[in-house]
Amino acid sequence: MSRQTGGETIAARVAQLFETHRRPDGRRWTTREVAAAVGCSHTHIAEIANGRVADPHVNVLVGIAGFFGKDSAYLIPPSKAGFRPQSEEVASIAFRASRLDAEALRGVKALIDEILAEGPDGGDR
Structure with missing residues (x-):
């Protein structure tokens, strides 16, 4: 079974993407179409969606999320991304910042340092 992301497995989230994100004509995307965009085999995509890949590679998960227009944090558990467990919002911010x-x-670092220097209550703003 693939790792957990916010209480759901990666497999469940990938399967949900296939179910809820449709082609412009309303049909489901195929594993072949997603695999061609991601750069791996369609079998590998299907195995991830079915929970048969215990530890999918981060690059594949990033590709799948991007294909469906989702932020990478939707599929990548914070622990796999090198973060200690945090809220999904924190992971999402980190992934967005990684594109800067x-x-x-x-x-961004200077701003965070300034906020942290003011203390946990945000200082005397």
Whole structure:
């Protein structure tokens, strides 16, 4: 069984993406179509969706999430991403920040450092 993400298995979330995100003509996306976009075999995609892959590779999960227009944090457990368990919102922010360039990341880090320096109550704002 694949790892948990917010109480659901990765397999359940991937299967849900196939069920709820349809092609423009209303048909379901096929594992072949998703696999072609992700860069792996359609069998591997099906095995992930059916829970037969215990530890799917992060790059494959990122590809699947992106194909369906979801943030990577939807499929990647924080522990697999190198984070200690946190809320899904924190993981989502971290993944969004990972797409920033070096200068923007420095700005985000400076802002976080400033907020943390003010203490847990946010200082005297």
